[in-house]
Amino acid sequence: MSELNHILPAHDAWLCLETDPVALQSNLAEFRRRVAPPTRMMAVVKSEGYGHGLVTAARAFLAGGADWLGVHSLSEAAQLREADVVARVLVLGPTTAAEAAVAADLGCDITAGSLSGLAGAVAVGRGRVHLKVETGVNRQGLVEAELDQALAMLGAAPDVELVGVSSHFADIEDTTDHDFARAQRDRFDAWLVRLEGAGRGDLLRHMTCSAATLLWPESHRDLARVGISAYGLWPSRETRVAARSAGCEDLDLKPALRWLVRVAQIRDVPAAETVGYGRTWMAPAASRIAVLPVGYADGFPRSLSGRAHVLIRGRRAPVVGRICMNLCMVDVTRIEDAAAGDDAVLLGSQGDDAINADQLADWLDTINYEVLTLPGPSWRRVEKDS
Numbered sequence: 001m002s003e004l005n006h007i008l009p010a011h012d013a014w015l016c017l018e019t020d021p022v023a024l025q026s027n028l029a030e031f032r033r034r035v036a037p038p039t040r041m042m043a044v045v046k047s048e049g050y051g052h053g054l055v056t057a058a059r060a061f062l063a064g065g066a067d068w069l070g071v072h073s074l075s076e077a078a079q080l081r082e083a084d085v086v087a088r089v090l091v092l093g094p095t096t097a098a099e100a101a102v103a104a105d106l107g108c109d110i111t112a113g114s115l116s117g118l119a120g121a122v123a124v125g126r127g128r129v130h131l132k133v134e135t136g137v138n139r140q141g142l143v144e145a146e147l148d149q150a151l152a153m154l155g156a157a158p159d160v161e162l163v164g165v166s167s168h169f170a171d172i173e174d175t176t177d178h179d180f181a182r183a184q185r186d187r188f189d190a191w192l193v194r195l196e197g198a199g200r201g202d203l204l205r206h207m208t209c210s211a212a213t214l215l216w217p218e219s220h221r222d223l224a225r226v227g228i229s230a231y232g233l234w235p236s237r238e239t240r241v242a243a244r245s246a247g248c249e250d251l252d253l254k255p256a257l258r259w260l261v262r263v264a265q266i267r268d269v270p271a272a273e274t275v276g277y278g279r280t281w282m283a284p285a286a287s288r289i290a291v292l293p294v295g296y297a298d299g300f301p302r303s304l305s306g307r308a309h310v311l312i313r314g315r316r317a318p319v320v321g322r323i324c325m326n327l328c329m330v331d332v333t334r335i336e337d338a339a340a341g342d343d344a345v346l347l348g349s350q351g352d353d354a355i356n357a358d359q360l361a362d363w364l365d366t367i368n369y370e371v372l373t374l375p376g377p378s379w380r381r382v383e384k385d386s
Helices: 021-032 046-050 054-063 074-082 097-106 115-124 144-155 179-197 210-215 237-245 357-364 368-372
Strands: 015-019 040-044 068-071 088-091 109-112 127-132 160-166 204-206 223-226 257-262 265-269 287-292 309-312 315-320 328-331 343-350 353-355 380-383
Touching: 021 040, 021 054, 021 210, 021 223, 040 054, 046 054, 054 068, 054 074, 068 074, 074 088, 074 097, 088 097, 097 109, 097 115, 097 127, 109 115, 109 160, 115 127, 115 144, 115 160, 144 179, 160 179, 204 223, 210 223, 210 237, 309 328, 309 353, 357 368
Parallel strands: 015 380, 040 068, 040 223, 068 088, 088 109, 109 127, 127 160, 160 204
Antiparallel strands: 015 257, 257 343, 265 287, 287 328, 309 315, 309 343, 315 328, 343 353
């Protein structure tokens, strides 16, 4: 696919992921206006920029006012450096000792969420580390009983610089009852007191996600992290309700991604004929069916069969029959001018209508985060013309 990118015109691809950098920049700027200096901002660009393109998202967010970029893996950090992105980068996921050495060479910070993870950085003997501490997620994070050992390990490696301390909320997006999140915030404060007592009170403190950054200005600390909402989406309906109650629902978020698939074929199907595997859909009358070269292997799940719609010429066309590995069919009987070569929009806007990630998530019984990351390497990435 990468070789074809140098041969084909920008939009001459069957499957195309179109990202709008201007929208991404605008979204980050919305949060930047809500985060008061001297607090810095981290835009999280892990997992191919939540499906929007790692480098495209990184550059747009830096233009919108981000100070830091967060990635999951060292390979993502390396891609940013290869693209000449020079901002501060934090690897949020685990790293081996070999990866810690490369991170130090790249000038990237790493996260130590366990004693074994910290041991890798100590073995390298150099680099910048953020301790992740446990406050209620029970995923990554040191527990209180490990703090003394962690500080002793760092003390034995004077060229390993401890620069930050972080944690993560477990239950701030899925509910409007934030008692558990407040308890986590208190546990994080207790960690800060312990670290200050150990002479480590000068660390960058960071714990927020999009919801916390929006709802709780007091949680911003030294570094406010923003993820899903930088891509133009609310973390959840519950977050939006909480924002309304807090008087901060005026967030102007702009979705920045479209999934475009070119119609491969239009075929006439007589009444009572069936379409697709298992003969699950029968034409109620003489029908026109558009064949799209996208399927579950490309990240358009089979479970959307008979549920989803796509947009063709600005009108909705329902998915009919079973979604196949690399093909699916939609009913365009009522879109008389639909033709082969048309753009079908699976996610995003066309004309006056839009299919958003929340709607796809409802059809899939999942969350908008997962929807954004569904497309795989069969899609070509392009930036929307400004």
